[in-house]
Amino acid sequence: MEWIKLIGIVIIVLGFIFKFDTIAVVVIAGLATALVSGMTPVAFLEGLGQAFVDQRIVTIFFLTLPLIGLAEKKGLKEQAVNLIKKVKGMTSGTFLSIYLVIRELAGLFSIRLGGHPQFVRPLVQPMAEAAAEAKYGKLDEKDKETVKAKSAAMENYGNFFGQNTFLGAAGVLLIVGTLDSLGYKVSGMDVAKASMPIAFIMIVIGVLSNVLFDRKLARKYKNKGEKK
Protein backbone atom coordinates (compact mmCIF):
# COMPACT_ATOMS: atom_id res chain seq x y z
CA MET A 1 0.00 0.00 0.00
CA GLU A 2 3.05 2.25 -0.24
CA TRP A 3 1.85 3.72 -3.52
CA ILE A 4 -0.91 5.53 -1.65
CA LYS A 5 1.81 8.07 -0.78
CA LEU A 6 1.61 9.23 -4.38
CA ILE A 7 -1.88 10.62 -3.76
CA GLY A 8 -0.43 14.12 -3.41
CA ILE A 9 1.00 13.91 -6.91
CA VAL A 10 -2.37 12.79 -8.29
CA ILE A 11 -4.05 15.74 -6.55
CA ILE A 12 -1.50 18.18 -8.00
CA VAL A 13 -1.86 16.81 -11.52
CA LEU A 14 -5.67 16.81 -11.37
CA GLY A 15 -5.62 20.29 -9.86
CA PHE A 16 -3.49 21.64 -12.69
CA ILE A 17 -5.61 19.88 -15.34
CA PHE A 18 -8.93 21.17 -14.00
CA LYS A 19 -7.41 24.59 -13.20
CA PHE A 20 -8.51 24.54 -9.59
CA ASP A 21 -7.05 27.23 -7.42
CA THR A 22 -3.36 26.34 -7.21
CA ILE A 23 -2.53 27.54 -3.69
CA ALA A 24 -5.36 25.48 -2.21
CA VAL A 25 -4.49 22.44 -4.37
CA VAL A 26 -0.87 22.48 -3.19
CA VAL A 27 -1.85 22.74 0.47
CA ILE A 28 -4.41 19.93 0.11
CA ALA A 29 -1.91 17.72 -1.77
CA GLY A 30 0.59 18.20 1.05
CA LEU A 31 -2.03 17.44 3.70
CA ALA A 32 -3.21 14.28 1.92
CA THR A 33 0.37 13.00 1.47
CA ALA A 34 1.19 13.70 5.11
CA LEU A 35 -1.95 12.00 6.43
CA VAL A 36 -1.55 8.78 4.41
CA SER A 37 2.09 8.60 5.50
CA GLY A 38 1.06 8.60 9.14
CA MET A 39 1.85 12.23 10.02
CA THR A 40 -0.59 13.96 12.36
CA PRO A 41 -2.29 17.15 11.12
CA VAL A 42 -0.29 19.13 13.68
CA ALA A 43 3.00 17.61 12.45
CA PHE A 44 1.92 18.46 8.90
CA LEU A 45 1.21 22.10 9.77
CA GLU A 46 4.55 22.35 11.59
CA GLY A 47 6.39 20.86 8.63
CA LEU A 48 4.58 23.09 6.16
CA GLY A 49 5.20 26.25 8.18
CA GLN A 50 8.87 25.43 8.75
CA ALA A 51 9.47 24.57 5.08
CA PHE A 52 7.61 27.63 3.81
CA VAL A 53 9.59 29.98 6.05
CA ASP A 54 12.87 28.22 5.17
CA GLN A 55 12.14 28.74 1.49
CA ARG A 56 11.49 32.49 1.66
CA ILE A 57 14.67 33.00 -0.39
CA VAL A 58 12.76 31.75 -3.44
CA THR A 59 10.62 34.89 -3.29
CA ILE A 60 13.44 37.41 -2.72
CA PHE A 61 12.95 38.79 -6.25
CA PHE A 62 9.90 40.66 -4.88
CA LEU A 63 12.43 43.32 -3.83
CA THR A 64 13.18 44.00 -7.50
CA LEU A 65 9.52 44.67 -8.35
CA PRO A 66 9.45 48.39 -7.39
CA LEU A 67 12.49 49.05 -9.58
CA ILE A 68 11.03 47.26 -12.58
CA GLY A 69 7.70 49.00 -12.04
CA LEU A 70 9.35 52.44 -11.93
CA ALA A 71 11.47 51.81 -15.02
CA GLU A 72 8.48 50.51 -16.96
CA LYS A 73 6.43 53.53 -16.05
CA LYS A 74 9.22 55.77 -17.35
CA GLY A 75 9.24 54.04 -20.75
CA LEU A 76 11.74 51.18 -20.33
CA LYS A 77 10.13 49.01 -22.99
CA GLU A 78 9.70 51.92 -25.39
CA GLN A 79 13.39 52.81 -25.08
CA ALA A 80 14.42 49.17 -25.60
CA VAL A 81 12.35 49.30 -28.78
CA ASN A 82 14.10 52.50 -29.93
CA LEU A 83 17.48 50.91 -29.31
CA ILE A 84 16.76 47.71 -31.23
CA LYS A 85 15.30 49.65 -34.16
CA LYS A 86 18.70 51.29 -34.64
CA VAL A 87 20.40 47.92 -35.18
CA LYS A 88 19.85 47.09 -38.84
CA GLY A 89 18.78 43.60 -39.76
CA MET A 90 18.48 42.25 -36.21
CA THR A 91 15.65 39.75 -36.14
CA SER A 92 13.73 38.46 -33.16
CA GLY A 93 15.21 34.99 -33.61
CA THR A 94 18.79 36.24 -33.95
CA PHE A 95 18.43 38.27 -30.77
CA LEU A 96 17.02 35.27 -28.86
CA SER A 97 19.84 33.05 -30.17
CA ILE A 98 22.44 35.57 -29.02
CA TYR A 99 20.90 35.56 -25.55
CA LEU A 100 20.96 31.74 -25.46
CA VAL A 101 24.66 31.64 -26.36
CA ILE A 102 25.58 34.37 -23.86
CA ARG A 103 23.59 32.57 -21.17
CA GLU A 104 25.47 29.29 -21.76
CA LEU A 105 28.87 31.01 -21.88
CA ALA A 106 28.04 32.68 -18.58
CA GLY A 107 27.39 29.20 -17.17
CA LEU A 108 30.78 27.98 -18.41
CA PHE A 109 32.53 30.85 -16.62
CA SER A 110 30.30 30.39 -13.58
CA ILE A 111 28.98 33.91 -13.89
CA ARG A 112 25.59 34.14 -12.26
CA LEU A 113 24.01 35.96 -15.11
CA GLY A 114 20.39 35.87 -16.05
CA GLY A 115 17.10 35.26 -14.35
CA HIS A 116 13.54 35.95 -15.37
CA PRO A 117 13.03 38.99 -13.13
CA GLN A 118 16.49 40.52 -13.77
CA PHE A 119 16.89 39.97 -17.51
CA VAL A 120 13.93 38.45 -19.28
CA ARG A 121 11.13 40.78 -18.19
CA PRO A 122 13.03 44.08 -18.32
CA LEU A 123 15.34 43.42 -21.31
CA VAL A 124 15.14 40.21 -23.33
CA GLN A 125 11.42 40.08 -24.07
CA PRO A 126 11.05 43.81 -24.92
CA MET A 127 14.08 43.67 -27.21
CA ALA A 128 12.99 40.46 -28.95
CA GLU A 129 9.54 41.96 -29.49
CA ALA A 130 11.03 45.25 -30.70
CA ALA A 131 13.23 43.46 -33.23
CA ALA A 132 10.17 41.84 -34.79
CA GLU A 133 8.08 45.02 -34.71
CA ALA A 134 10.89 47.07 -36.27
CA LYS A 135 10.68 44.75 -39.24
CA TYR A 136 7.01 43.94 -39.54
CA GLY A 137 5.11 46.60 -37.65
CA LYS A 138 2.68 45.59 -34.89
CA LEU A 139 2.58 41.87 -34.14
CA ASP A 140 -0.72 40.21 -33.40
CA GLU A 141 -1.47 38.90 -29.88
CA LYS A 142 -0.61 35.31 -30.70
CA ASP A 143 2.87 36.13 -31.95
CA LYS A 144 3.51 38.46 -29.03
CA GLU A 145 2.64 35.57 -26.75
CA THR A 146 5.11 33.34 -28.62
CA VAL A 147 7.88 35.94 -28.30
CA LYS A 148 7.23 36.06 -24.56
CA ALA A 149 7.28 32.27 -24.26
CA LYS A 150 10.47 32.03 -26.32
CA SER A 151 12.21 34.71 -24.27
CA ALA A 152 11.43 32.84 -21.06
CA ALA A 153 12.41 29.51 -22.67
CA MET A 154 15.86 30.75 -23.83
CA GLU A 155 16.64 31.74 -20.26
CA ASN A 156 15.72 28.24 -19.05
CA TYR A 157 17.62 26.43 -21.84
CA GLY A 158 20.79 28.46 -21.35
CA ASN A 159 20.62 28.21 -17.59
CA PHE A 160 19.92 24.48 -17.30
CA PHE A 161 22.23 23.12 -19.98
CA GLY A 162 25.04 25.64 -19.55
CA GLN A 163 25.56 25.53 -15.79
CA ASN A 164 27.11 22.04 -15.47
CA THR A 165 29.94 22.88 -17.90
CA PHE A 166 31.61 24.67 -14.96
CA LEU A 167 33.44 22.23 -12.68
CA GLY A 168 32.42 24.03 -9.51
CA ALA A 169 28.72 24.19 -10.35
CA ALA A 170 26.33 22.93 -7.70
CA GLY A 171 25.01 20.27 -10.07
CA VAL A 172 28.51 18.98 -10.83
CA LEU A 173 29.33 18.81 -7.12
CA LEU A 174 26.09 16.91 -6.55
CA ILE A 175 26.97 14.34 -9.23
CA VAL A 176 30.52 13.89 -7.88
CA GLY A 177 29.22 13.60 -4.30
CA THR A 178 26.40 11.19 -5.10
CA LEU A 179 28.56 8.89 -7.23
CA ASP A 180 31.27 8.95 -4.55
CA SER A 181 28.79 7.90 -1.86
CA LEU A 182 27.70 5.03 -4.13
CA GLY A 183 31.30 3.86 -4.61
CA TYR A 184 32.32 5.51 -7.91
CA LYS A 185 35.16 8.06 -7.94
CA VAL A 186 34.86 10.76 -10.60
CA SER A 187 36.31 14.28 -10.74
CA GLY A 188 34.45 17.54 -11.24
CA MET A 189 36.48 18.10 -14.40
CA ASP A 190 35.26 14.77 -15.88
CA VAL A 191 31.64 15.67 -15.17
CA ALA A 192 32.00 19.22 -16.52
CA LYS A 193 33.59 17.89 -19.73
CA ALA A 194 30.87 15.24 -20.06
CA SER A 195 28.26 18.03 -19.81
CA MET A 196 29.66 19.93 -22.79
CA PRO A 197 28.23 17.98 -25.75
CA ILE A 198 24.66 18.35 -24.48
CA ALA A 199 25.23 22.08 -23.88
CA PHE A 200 26.35 22.37 -27.51
CA ILE A 201 23.39 20.33 -28.78
CA MET A 202 21.09 22.67 -26.87
CA ILE A 203 22.57 25.69 -28.67
CA VAL A 204 22.14 24.02 -32.07
CA ILE A 205 18.51 23.05 -31.42
CA GLY A 206 17.69 26.40 -29.83
CA VAL A 207 19.18 28.38 -32.73
CA LEU A 208 17.36 26.16 -35.25
CA SER A 209 14.03 26.77 -33.56
CA ASN A 210 14.72 30.53 -33.56
CA VAL A 211 15.55 30.44 -37.29
CA LEU A 212 12.27 28.63 -37.95
CA PHE A 213 10.42 31.22 -35.88
CA ASP A 214 11.97 34.06 -37.92
CA ARG A 215 10.91 32.35 -41.15
CA LYS A 216 7.38 31.90 -39.85
CA LEU A 217 7.15 35.59 -38.97
CA ALA A 218 8.61 36.59 -42.35
CA ARG A 219 6.05 34.46 -44.20
CA LYS A 220 3.14 35.70 -42.15
CA TYR A 221 3.88 39.42 -42.25
CA LYS A 222 5.58 39.83 -45.60
CA ASN A 223 2.37 40.93 -47.33
CA LYS A 224 1.47 43.39 -44.62
CA GLY A 225 4.06 45.88 -45.80
CA GLU A 226 7.63 46.34 -44.66
CA LYS A 227 8.16 49.03 -42.10
CA LYS A 228 11.68 50.17 -41.45
Add this chain to the structure above:
Amino acid sequence: METFFNQLLEFFFVLIGLQLMYTAFKTFKDSNNSKRIGSALFWLDLGLLFMFGKILPSLVSGILVALLGVITLFKQFEVGKFTPVKQEKLEARAKKFGNWIFVPVLSLAVVSVALAMKIPESSKSAIGVAAICGIILAMLIFKSSPKEMVQESDRMVQAMGTSGVLPQLLAALGAIFAAAGVGEVISKMIGGFVPEGNRLIGVIAYVLGMVIFTAIMGNGFAAFTVITAGIGIPFVIMQGADPAIAGALALTAGYCGTLLTPMAANFNILPASLLEMKNTYGVIKEQVPITIIMIIAHIALMYFWAF
Protein backbone atom coordinates in the same frame (compact mmCIF):
# COMPACT_ATOMS: atom_id res chain seq x y z
CA MET B 1 30.79 37.52 7.18
CA GLU B 2 28.40 34.60 6.94
CA THR B 3 26.32 35.81 9.90
CA PHE B 4 26.25 39.36 8.53
CA PHE B 5 24.78 38.19 5.24
CA ASN B 6 22.31 35.92 7.00
CA GLN B 7 21.10 38.86 9.06
CA LEU B 8 20.96 40.98 5.92
CA LEU B 9 18.84 38.29 4.28
CA GLU B 10 16.47 38.31 7.25
CA PHE B 11 16.28 42.11 6.93
CA PHE B 12 15.32 41.71 3.26
CA PHE B 13 12.55 39.30 4.24
CA VAL B 14 11.24 41.96 6.62
CA LEU B 15 11.27 44.46 3.73
CA ILE B 16 9.30 42.04 1.56
CA GLY B 17 6.90 41.67 4.48
CA LEU B 18 6.45 45.46 4.48
CA GLN B 19 5.88 45.46 0.71
CA LEU B 20 3.17 42.83 1.16
CA MET B 21 1.57 44.68 4.06
CA TYR B 22 1.44 47.88 2.02
CA THR B 23 -0.38 45.95 -0.70
CA ALA B 24 -2.70 44.54 2.00
CA PHE B 25 -3.45 48.12 3.16
CA LYS B 26 -4.07 49.38 -0.40
CA THR B 27 -6.26 46.36 -1.18
CA PHE B 28 -8.30 46.93 1.97
CA LYS B 29 -8.97 50.52 0.90
CA ASP B 30 -9.71 49.62 -2.73
CA SER B 31 -13.48 49.97 -3.08
CA ASN B 32 -13.35 48.62 -6.67
CA ASN B 33 -12.18 45.24 -5.40
CA SER B 34 -15.25 43.12 -4.74
CA LYS B 35 -13.26 40.79 -2.50
CA ARG B 36 -11.20 43.38 -0.73
CA ILE B 37 -11.45 41.83 2.76
CA GLY B 38 -10.29 38.38 1.70
CA SER B 39 -7.62 39.77 -0.62
CA ALA B 40 -6.28 42.16 2.03
CA LEU B 41 -6.22 39.27 4.51
CA PHE B 42 -4.24 37.18 2.00
CA TRP B 43 -1.53 39.82 1.57
CA LEU B 44 -1.44 40.54 5.32
CA ASP B 45 -1.11 36.83 6.09
CA LEU B 46 1.76 36.52 3.60
CA GLY B 47 3.37 39.70 4.94
CA LEU B 48 3.32 38.27 8.48
CA LEU B 49 4.98 35.06 7.25
CA PHE B 50 7.79 37.08 5.67
CA MET B 51 8.30 39.56 8.49
CA PHE B 52 8.03 37.26 11.47
CA GLY B 53 8.76 33.88 9.87
CA LYS B 54 11.95 33.49 11.85
CA ILE B 55 10.38 34.00 15.27
CA LEU B 56 6.94 32.45 14.72
CA PRO B 57 6.50 28.89 16.02
CA SER B 58 6.32 26.46 13.05
CA LEU B 59 2.75 25.51 13.95
CA VAL B 60 1.61 29.15 13.69
CA SER B 61 3.42 29.59 10.35
CA GLY B 62 1.80 26.38 9.13
CA ILE B 63 -1.66 27.64 10.08
CA LEU B 64 -0.94 30.94 8.29
CA VAL B 65 0.15 29.05 5.13
CA ALA B 66 -2.97 26.87 5.28
CA LEU B 67 -5.08 30.02 5.69
CA LEU B 68 -3.72 31.29 2.33
CA GLY B 69 -5.19 28.14 0.80
CA VAL B 70 -8.49 28.60 2.62
CA ILE B 71 -8.84 32.18 1.33
CA THR B 72 -8.23 31.18 -2.28
CA LEU B 73 -10.25 27.95 -2.02
CA PHE B 74 -13.35 29.96 -1.11
CA LYS B 75 -12.58 32.41 -3.92
CA GLN B 76 -12.13 35.36 -1.61
CA PHE B 77 -9.05 36.60 -3.48
CA GLU B 78 -8.96 39.14 -6.30
CA VAL B 79 -6.20 41.39 -7.56
CA GLY B 80 -6.78 45.12 -7.98
CA LYS B 81 -7.03 46.85 -11.33
CA PHE B 82 -4.68 49.60 -12.40
CA THR B 83 -5.19 51.99 -15.30
CA PRO B 84 -2.29 51.58 -17.73
CA VAL B 85 -0.19 54.63 -18.61
CA LYS B 86 -0.98 56.07 -22.06
CA GLN B 87 1.34 54.88 -24.83
CA GLU B 88 2.18 58.44 -25.99
CA LYS B 89 3.17 59.37 -22.45
CA LEU B 90 5.47 56.33 -22.20
CA GLU B 91 7.12 57.20 -25.51
CA ALA B 92 7.63 60.81 -24.46
CA ARG B 93 9.22 59.65 -21.21
CA ALA B 94 11.43 57.19 -23.09
CA LYS B 95 12.69 60.12 -25.22
CA LYS B 96 13.27 62.21 -22.12
CA PHE B 97 15.37 59.66 -20.23
CA GLY B 98 17.02 58.01 -23.25
CA ASN B 99 19.42 55.22 -22.45
CA TRP B 100 19.66 56.39 -18.83
CA ILE B 101 16.54 54.32 -18.30
CA PHE B 102 18.66 51.16 -18.57
CA VAL B 103 21.04 52.19 -15.80
CA PRO B 104 18.94 51.05 -12.82
CA VAL B 105 17.84 47.86 -14.58
CA LEU B 106 21.39 46.96 -15.60
CA SER B 107 22.64 47.82 -12.11
CA LEU B 108 20.37 45.03 -10.89
CA ALA B 109 22.32 42.54 -13.01
CA VAL B 110 25.77 44.10 -12.60
CA VAL B 111 25.62 44.58 -8.82
CA SER B 112 24.21 41.13 -8.09
CA VAL B 113 26.73 39.36 -10.34
CA ALA B 114 29.72 41.38 -9.09
CA LEU B 115 28.77 40.96 -5.44
CA ALA B 116 28.17 37.21 -5.74
CA MET B 117 31.51 36.76 -7.48
CA LYS B 118 33.53 38.96 -5.09
CA ILE B 119 31.94 37.70 -1.88
CA PRO B 120 30.61 34.16 -2.29
CA GLU B 121 28.86 34.31 1.11
CA SER B 122 26.63 37.05 -0.26
CA SER B 123 25.26 34.99 -3.16
CA LYS B 124 21.83 34.48 -1.57
CA SER B 125 21.33 38.10 -0.57
CA ALA B 126 23.14 39.65 -3.57
CA ILE B 127 19.95 40.17 -5.54
CA GLY B 128 18.45 41.99 -2.55
CA VAL B 129 21.43 44.37 -2.30
CA ALA B 130 21.25 44.92 -6.07
CA ALA B 131 17.52 45.63 -5.84
CA ILE B 132 18.06 48.31 -3.17
CA CYS B 133 20.86 49.92 -5.23
CA GLY B 134 18.68 49.78 -8.32
CA ILE B 135 15.69 51.35 -6.56
CA ILE B 136 17.86 54.20 -5.23
CA LEU B 137 19.37 54.78 -8.70
CA ALA B 138 15.92 54.69 -10.29
CA MET B 139 14.56 57.22 -7.80
CA LEU B 140 17.53 59.53 -8.45
CA ILE B 141 17.45 59.27 -12.24
CA PHE B 142 13.67 59.46 -12.59
CA LYS B 143 13.31 61.92 -9.67
CA SER B 144 10.63 59.63 -8.25
CA SER B 145 9.13 60.18 -4.85
CA PRO B 146 9.05 57.40 -2.25
CA LYS B 147 5.28 57.46 -2.68
CA GLU B 148 5.60 56.65 -6.37
CA MET B 149 8.04 53.87 -5.53
CA VAL B 150 5.68 52.13 -3.11
CA GLN B 151 2.80 52.57 -5.56
CA GLU B 152 4.82 50.74 -8.19
CA SER B 153 5.67 48.05 -5.65
CA ASP B 154 1.94 47.58 -5.02
CA ARG B 155 1.12 47.50 -8.74
CA MET B 156 3.79 44.89 -9.48
CA VAL B 157 2.97 42.74 -6.43
CA GLN B 158 -0.68 42.66 -7.50
CA ALA B 159 0.33 41.88 -11.10
CA MET B 160 2.15 38.80 -9.78
CA GLY B 161 -0.97 37.74 -7.90
CA THR B 162 -0.94 34.38 -6.16
CA SER B 163 1.53 32.84 -8.64
CA GLY B 164 4.30 34.99 -7.13
CA VAL B 165 4.43 32.80 -4.01
CA LEU B 166 3.72 29.55 -5.83
CA PRO B 167 7.40 28.59 -6.31
CA GLN B 168 7.99 28.98 -2.59
CA LEU B 169 4.90 26.98 -1.71
CA LEU B 170 5.88 24.18 -4.10
CA ALA B 171 9.36 24.10 -2.61
CA ALA B 172 7.71 23.62 0.78
CA LEU B 173 5.53 20.85 -0.68
CA GLY B 174 8.71 19.14 -1.92
CA ALA B 175 9.97 19.07 1.65
CA ILE B 176 6.72 17.44 2.80
CA PHE B 177 6.98 14.86 -0.01
CA ALA B 178 10.56 14.05 0.94
CA ALA B 179 9.62 13.60 4.60
CA ALA B 180 6.75 11.30 3.60
CA GLY B 181 9.06 9.08 1.50
CA VAL B 182 7.51 9.73 -1.89
CA GLY B 183 10.93 9.41 -3.61
CA GLU B 184 11.55 5.83 -2.53
CA VAL B 185 8.15 4.71 -3.79
CA ILE B 186 8.74 6.14 -7.28
CA SER B 187 12.23 4.71 -7.52
CA LYS B 188 10.89 1.24 -6.70
CA MET B 189 8.08 1.55 -9.21
CA ILE B 190 10.32 2.48 -12.16
CA GLY B 191 13.00 -0.05 -11.18
CA GLY B 192 10.38 -2.79 -11.36
CA PHE B 193 9.92 -2.31 -15.11
CA VAL B 194 13.55 -2.68 -16.17
CA PRO B 195 14.92 -6.09 -17.24
CA GLU B 196 18.56 -6.64 -16.28
CA GLY B 197 21.29 -6.81 -18.90
CA ASN B 198 19.72 -4.70 -21.63
CA ARG B 199 21.81 -1.54 -21.95
CA LEU B 200 19.40 0.40 -24.13
CA ILE B 201 16.42 -0.23 -21.88
CA GLY B 202 18.61 0.63 -18.88
CA VAL B 203 19.61 3.95 -20.46
CA ILE B 204 16.01 4.76 -21.41
CA ALA B 205 14.83 3.94 -17.89
CA TYR B 206 17.55 6.12 -16.32
CA VAL B 207 16.85 9.10 -18.61
CA LEU B 208 13.05 8.84 -18.45
CA GLY B 209 13.21 8.14 -14.71
CA MET B 210 15.08 11.42 -14.24
CA VAL B 211 12.68 13.29 -16.55
CA ILE B 212 9.53 11.97 -14.90
CA PHE B 213 10.68 12.17 -11.31
CA THR B 214 12.07 15.68 -11.80
CA ALA B 215 8.82 16.74 -13.48
CA ILE B 216 6.85 15.45 -10.50
CA MET B 217 9.11 16.98 -7.86
CA GLY B 218 10.01 20.09 -9.84
CA ASN B 219 13.62 19.62 -8.76
CA GLY B 220 16.40 17.76 -10.57
CA PHE B 221 18.68 17.59 -7.55
CA ALA B 222 16.19 15.68 -5.43
CA ALA B 223 15.56 13.30 -8.31
CA PHE B 224 19.24 12.65 -9.06
CA THR B 225 20.11 11.02 -5.77
CA VAL B 226 17.05 8.78 -5.72
CA ILE B 227 17.06 7.72 -9.39
CA THR B 228 20.85 7.23 -9.66
CA ALA B 229 20.86 4.88 -6.68
CA GLY B 230 17.68 3.13 -7.79
CA ILE B 231 18.18 2.88 -11.57
CA GLY B 232 21.44 4.48 -12.77
CA ILE B 233 23.86 2.30 -10.83
CA PRO B 234 22.26 -1.16 -11.29
CA PHE B 235 20.95 -0.77 -14.84
CA VAL B 236 23.48 1.56 -16.51
CA ILE B 237 26.77 2.01 -14.64
CA MET B 238 27.07 -1.63 -13.53
CA GLN B 239 26.53 -2.62 -17.18
CA GLY B 240 29.78 -0.83 -17.98
CA ALA B 241 28.88 2.81 -18.58
CA ASP B 242 31.31 5.57 -17.67
CA PRO B 243 29.95 6.96 -14.38
CA ALA B 244 30.98 10.57 -15.08
CA ILE B 245 29.27 10.61 -18.49
CA ALA B 246 26.16 8.73 -17.36
CA GLY B 247 25.86 10.89 -14.24
CA ALA B 248 26.37 14.18 -16.10
CA LEU B 249 23.75 13.26 -18.70
CA ALA B 250 21.33 12.02 -16.06
CA LEU B 251 21.26 15.38 -14.30
CA THR B 252 20.69 17.38 -17.49
CA ALA B 253 18.03 14.80 -18.45
CA GLY B 254 16.38 15.77 -15.17
CA TYR B 255 16.44 19.40 -16.31
CA CYS B 256 14.40 18.29 -19.36
CA GLY B 257 11.76 17.28 -16.81
CA THR B 258 12.02 20.73 -15.21
CA LEU B 259 11.14 22.30 -18.57
CA LEU B 260 7.91 20.29 -18.76
CA THR B 261 6.40 20.79 -15.34
CA PRO B 262 4.28 23.41 -13.60
CA MET B 263 5.90 22.13 -10.39
CA ALA B 264 9.04 24.03 -11.42
CA ALA B 265 6.99 27.15 -10.96
CA ASN B 266 9.82 29.67 -10.75
CA PHE B 267 11.08 28.62 -14.19
CA ASN B 268 7.78 28.03 -15.98
CA ILE B 269 4.79 29.60 -14.23
CA LEU B 270 6.45 32.65 -12.72
CA PRO B 271 7.87 33.98 -16.02
CA ALA B 272 4.41 33.56 -17.57
CA SER B 273 2.92 35.88 -14.97
CA LEU B 274 6.01 38.11 -14.93
CA LEU B 275 5.60 38.61 -18.68
CA GLU B 276 1.82 38.93 -18.29
CA MET B 277 1.14 36.05 -20.65
CA LYS B 278 -2.44 34.99 -21.29
CA ASN B 279 -1.70 31.30 -20.96
CA THR B 280 -0.19 30.32 -17.59
CA TYR B 281 1.30 27.24 -19.26
CA GLY B 282 2.51 29.11 -22.38
CA VAL B 283 6.19 28.78 -21.49
CA ILE B 284 5.84 25.02 -20.92
CA LYS B 285 3.95 24.63 -24.20
CA GLU B 286 6.76 26.41 -26.06
CA GLN B 287 9.34 24.16 -24.41
CA VAL B 288 7.66 20.79 -25.10
CA PRO B 289 8.94 20.09 -28.67
CA ILE B 290 12.50 21.21 -27.91
CA THR B 291 12.49 19.15 -24.73
CA ILE B 292 11.37 15.99 -26.53
CA ILE B 293 14.29 16.39 -28.97
CA MET B 294 16.64 16.94 -26.02
CA ILE B 295 15.37 13.79 -24.26
CA ILE B 296 16.08 11.72 -27.38
CA ALA B 297 19.52 13.36 -27.64
CA HIS B 298 20.24 12.36 -24.03
CA ILE B 299 19.27 8.74 -24.63
CA ALA B 300 21.35 8.51 -27.82
CA LEU B 301 24.35 10.23 -26.27
CA MET B 302 24.32 8.09 -23.13
CA TYR B 303 23.88 4.88 -25.11
CA PHE B 304 26.60 5.51 -27.70
CA TRP B 305 29.07 7.62 -25.71
CA ALA B 306 28.99 6.31 -22.14
CA PHE B 307 29.67 2.68 -23.05
